[in-house]
Amino acid sequence: MANHKSALKRAGQNERRRLRNKAVQTRVKNVVKDVRLAVAQNAENAIEQLNAAKSAIDKAAKKGVLHKKTASRKVSRLNRQVNARQA
Template sequence: MANHKSALKRAIQSEQRRQRNKAVQTRVKNVVKDVNLSVAENADDAGQRFNVAKSVIDKASKKGVLHKRTAARKISRLAKKVNAL
């Protein structure tokens, strides 16, 4: 464990940041799964779910949880699936 006050503070901040990033990453995975399921079921709301997913992925990229190219790739792949319907 950290011995200095500043190192202790950094450890606490890192843990908080890790938990926040984990929550954002989980949200991204869930919305991607929702879009994929709605595409598989040929649901009418696939477009709506895609828009929500796109927004969530863009926000994750903006926060630095996802790299911008990773976010673009995820959005592109989802768009391809939705447009194929």
């Protein structure tokens, strides 16, 4: 365990960030899963789900939870799936 006041503070900050990052990451996983389910079920709301996923993924990248290129790749792959189902 940390012995200095600054180390205690840093440990607390790290824990708060870990929990926040975990929540954001879980949200990203859930919206991606929603898009894939909508595509698989030929749902009409796949585009709406895609837009929600894009928003959540971009916010995660902005906060540093996801790397910028990882976010871009996820959005691109979801876009391809939705477009393939539309055609």
